[in-house]
Amino acid sequence: xxxxxxxxxxxxxxxARSGRLAHxxxxxxxxxxxxxxxxxHLANFLENFNKSNTTNKxxxxxxxxSSDRSDNxxxxxxxxxxxxxxxxxxxxxxxxxxxxxFLWQKPVISSRRLVIINDAQNLTQQAxxxxxKITEEPPDRATIILVTNQLENLLPTLLSRLQKIHFSRLSxxxxxxxxxxxSRIGRISPISPSGPIIGAALGRxxxxxxxxxxxxxxxxxNYAIKFLASSAFNRSKLIKELxxxxxxxxxxxxxxxxxxxxxxxxxxxxxxxxPIKNNKLLKSALHRLFLIKSYNxxxxxxxxxxx
Numbered sequence: 001x002x003x004x005x006x007x008x009x010x011x012x013x014x015x016a017r018s019g020r021l022a023h024x025x026x027x028x029x030x031x032x033x034x035x036x037x038x039x040x041h042l043a044n045f046l047e048n049f050n051k052s053n054t055t056n057k058x059x060x061x062x063x064x065x066s067s068d069r070s071d072n073x074x075x076x077x078x079x080x081x082x083x084x085x086x087x088x089x090x091x092x093x094x095x096x097x098x099x100x101x102f103l104w105q106k107p108v109i110s111s112r113r114l115v116i117i118n119d120a121q122n123l124t125q126q127a128x129x130x131x132x133k134i135t136e137e138p139p140d141r142a143t144i145i146l147v148t149n150q151l152e153n154l155l156p157t158l159l160s161r162l163q164k165i166h167f168s169r170l171s172x173x174x175x176x177x178x179x180x181x182x183s184r185i186g187r188i189s190p191i192s193p194s195g196p197i198i199g200a201a202l203g204r205x206x207x208x209x210x211x212x213x214x215x216x217x218x219x220x221x222n223y224a225i226k227f228l229a230s231s232a233f234n235r236s237k238l239i240k241e242l243x244x245x246x247x248x249x250x251x252x253x254x255x256x257x258x259x260x261x262x263x264x265x266x267x268x269x270x271x272x273x274x275p276i277k278n279n280k281l282l283k284s285a286l287h288r289l290f291l292i293k294s295y296n297x298x299x300x301x302x303x304x305x306x307x
Contacts, residue, residue, distance in 0.1 A: 169203025
């Protein structure tokens with residue numbers, strides 16, 4: 001079940017049914033607000049809706065089955081998609097060749113071929129120019145969706161060519177539906193301890209699910225809370241503990257742990273709750289995160305500079 005952005009669900013279902021989908025879209029907004037999740041639901045809807053129509057034409061007597069499909073159209077199916085290409089780590093021109101070859105093939109089930117590129121801000125300039133060229137002379141039945149948190153990293157010509165769709169944060173009531181257990185009769189459990197998670201997620205459903213299910217995210221959020229509540233001396237001790245834990249997790253998992261990334265995320269989100277009061281520390285946190293992400297700097301030293 002897809003929760004939130006009801007007006008977008010309605011609009012895109014109508015566009016798909018009437019055959020008026022554009023050749024290109026940019027889904028943008030803050031991280032974890034449902035952009036990529038929505039795109040995947042749309043991909044499933046395009047195939048399931050078209051398949052449903054075909055079935056209804058050949059068997060008009062199957063009214064109950066048609067009704068069930070209508071209730072569950074905008075959801076992710078367990079069936080593999082045949083007319084959608086979903087790329088989560090595309091960056092270069094080779095990926096663009098794959099996209100071009102895919103789009104120029106005739107749809108198998110759906111009314112059109114669909115390409116979804118997540119984290120489109122990571123595309124090289126050459127790759128973005130290749131997408132621009134495709135959208136300038138697109139196949140009749142093809143749509144490309146770029147999903148990004150950083151519009152400024154996309155070429156101005158691409159921004160002007162594709163339709164931009166903004167995804168905002170969800171309301172608390174919508175977030176409750178995202179994370180609360182659903183009973184067999186479809187009602188939200190009244191005993192769900194979701195209040196703290198909703199508060200920490202700040203309207204981002206993806207972050208809410210991580211806070212609910214991912215222990216690393218929970219640990220990072222707790223460290224951020226302790227950090228803000230501590231004195232300068234205790235912050236230094238907390239940072240040492242955090243860095244040691246990061247190192248141990250990296251050694252154990254044989255890959256870079258995401259603990260530090262999640263800590264910065266939680267810290268910045270909490271500081272942004274009162275940007276005027278936290279202006280100095282917020283600027284420092286953003287600057288330190290930029291240095292860590294952009295250069296090979298010592299993470300511990302950057303964290304200690306925050307205290």
